Amino acid sequence: xxxxxxxxxxxxxxxxxxxxxxxxxxxxxxxxxxxxxxxxxxxxxxxxxxxxxxxxxxxxxxxxxxxxxxxxxxxxxxxxxxxxxxxxxxxxxxxxxxxxxxxxxxxxxxxxxxxxxxxxxxxxxxxxxxxxxxxxxxxxxxxxxxxxxxxxxxxxxxxxxxxxxxxxxxxxxxxxxxxxxxxxxxxxxxxxxxxxxxxxxxxxxxxxxxxxxxxxxxxxxxxxxxxxxxxxxxxxxxxxxxxxxxxxxxxxxxx
Numbered sequence: 001x002x003x004x005x006x007x008x009x010x011x012x013x014x015x016x017x018x019x020x021x022x023x024x025x026x027x028x029x030x031x032x033x034x035x036x037x038x039x040x041x042x043x044x045x046x047x048x049x050x051x052x053x054x055x056x057x058x059x060x061x062x063x064x065x066x067x068x069x070x071x072x073x074x075x076x077x078x079x080x081x082x083x084x085x086x087x088x089x090x091x092x093x094x095x096x097x098x099x100x101x102x103x104x105x106x107x108x109x110x111x112x113x114x115x116x117x118x119x120x121x122x123x124x125x126x127x128x129x130x131x132x133x134x135x136x137x138x139x140x141x142x143x144x145x146x147x148x149x150x151x152x153x154x155x156x157x158x159x160x161x162x163x164x165x166x167x168x169x170x171x172x173x174x175x176x177x178x179x180x181x182x183x184x185x186x187x188x189x190x191x192x193x194x195x196x197x198x199x200x201x202x203x204x205x206x207x208x209x210x211x212x213x214x215x216x217x218x219x220x221x222x223x224x225x226x227x228x229x230x231x232x233x234x235x236x237x238x239x240x241x242x243x244x245x246x247x248x249x250x251x252x253x254x255x
Contacts, residue, residue, distance in 0.1 A: 005065065008115045013072035016118035017065040018100060029069035033080070035125055036062035037089060037097045064097050066122050077126040088148070088189045093128065096121045150177040151185035158194070162201035163225055168194055198225075203239045206232070210248050217244045 003021035010016055017023045073080055089097070100117045103110050154175045158166065171194065172179040186194050206224040209215065215223075221232030221244070237243050242250070 006111075008111050008118065010115040010118055013069040014119065014122065015067045016100075016115060017067070018114060019063065023065050023067075028067050029072075031070045032067050033070055033073070035066045035068065035122065037064040037093075037121075038062040064100055064118070064121070066118060068122060073126065076123075077130065081129050087129075090128070091190070093121070093124060096124065147177060147181060147185060148189070150175045151182060151189060154182055154186075154194070155190065155197070158198050158201060162198055162205065163223060165225065166198060199235065199239075202226070203236055206236060206244065207240065207247065210244055217248070220244065 004024050005017040005019050005021045007024055008016040008018065013029055015028065070080060096117060100114050100121065103114050103117070105113050154171050154177070157171055157174060168179050168182065172182045175182070177185075183194060186192060186197070190197065202224045206220050206226075209220045209223065210217070213220070217233070218229040221229055221236075224232070226232035226235070233243055236247075240247060
């Protein structure tokens with residue numbers, strides 16, 4: 001027997017289906033549409049799929065599927081996107097989808113919390129679509145599925161190994177993609193450069209370490225990937241508006 005996704009009846013206008021398996025098609029709201037989110041379990045680039053003309057023929061690849069009544073969308077969001085499409089899922093939406101999948105509250109309250117987060121996810125997805133800031137999966141043929149997965153792997157590498165000596169060439173080589181395509185892909189999917197994301201990870205890590213330890217400033221910088229104290233101090237001051245020493249002093253006063 002085929003496994004079905006967990007069904008959560010959020011309201012008369014919205015049903016959420018969560019997890020692996022097929023989607024049960026019974027009891028959908030009249031004149032409904034489908035917004036689905038896929039790619040998180042495969043650790044590839046997650047994708048938002050909007051289908052304004054859904055006939056209920058859904059596969060099993062999406063981890064979260066929202067079935068919503070069209071009139072409710074028009075009432076709440078002022079309209080519907082004109083066409084079906086697939087978009088790369090930005091980190092802010094991906095984190096929200098993950099919070100629905102990995103909801104670890106008490107079993108009795110889990111479906112209630114997942115339902116509330118599904119409402120939040122629907123609202124944020126429509127807001128992103130309305131702003132036109134989501135990047136189409138087939139936008140100009142820039143990225144195929146394999147390249148997108150490699151770029152996602154590069155992002156994970158940066159998020160996990162930012163303390164190490166990482167270069168654009170090393171990241172590209174480790175993930176099996178050339179550096180130009182990696183650079184373009186980061187701008188397409190994450191609206192940022194590889195260097196900017198790496199720097200943000202390093203500086204936020206340094207900030208945490210400065211406030212949580214009494215290590216010398218130079219040692220903190222070195223542990224966070226900076227080879228000399230001067231470059232660390234300059235980068236930190238540009239990012240936070242005060243030097244590492246000043247941040248630590250303020251933290252000590254607040255404590």
